[in-house]
Amino acid sequence: MSISDAEAAVMEALWRRAPLSAQEILGEVGSERGWQEGTVKSLLNRLLRKRAVKAVRDGRRYLYRPRLSREQYVFGESKSLLDRLFGGRVAPLVAHFSERRKLSKKDIAQLRELLEELDDE
């Protein structure tokens, strides 16, 4: 069962800070996405069913926190993209962006550093 786009926006809020109530999540993402209260409630319920968040009662409301980590999510999404489009490997993606001149100076510097660190192992 996968996390949809809208659901991921709720997760992002919880990954930034948790636990949060439905109200607080609305505060975090509502204006940005133009969501009403009901929308957040629905998404939270779907995320509960998908076991991506857990809820603990706090007085009359619930406080939600991630059960799925951002790491897990990011890895899953990235791997799926690499598998579908780049033969499951990282270098071809970087090459693709390099050819399109979409590597920033910062990217290049960081990649250099990264590779140097890999030397020391």
Place this chain on the structure above:
Amino acid sequence: MSISDAEAAVMEALWRRAPLSAQEILGEVGSERGWQEGTVKSLLNRLLRKRAVKAVRDGRRYLYRPRLSREQYVFGESKSLLDRLFGGRVAPLVAHFSERRKLSKKDIAQLRELLEELDDE
């Protein structure tokens, strides 16, 4: 209007070789995905509506070819992932995989080469 997963499988066939008839596309992807004829026809129609392929009559049938290039598609998908999960930059994705030891030797070698080539510009 975005290309769905199933639609992308049809596109992949056309990117490998074009033009192809619906029958030929079925031959290319049908067994692999377990599709019937009607499925391919529907997908082709959706791709036509999305203007991702064009069709030219050939006798009683049509021959289809991509209108959207694989480059464009791959770039769009990749950029969307990077924007959503890595602040729009490439290096953090590579770092993410590096931390998880998911860089193959081949990846590392290719990345080194790539960065050296970037020097010469």
Place this chain on the structure above:
DNA sequence: ATTTATCGTTTACGGATGTAAACATTTACC
């Protein structure tokens, strides 16, 4: 000419998604 095989076009249908209203329940206030 009539039947049949071959294509494309239209319609279908269940499940997921985006978005939310309606309803129910609990608690706080008058």
Place this chain on the structure above:
DNA sequence: GGTAAATGTTTACATCCGTAAACGATAAAT
């Protein structure tokens, strides 16, 4: 204690997606 505010739960509804069958038109075969 009754009413209003706050929360969660259920239901809704349009669109997209995966998958395909039904229908229609046209060309080929007899």
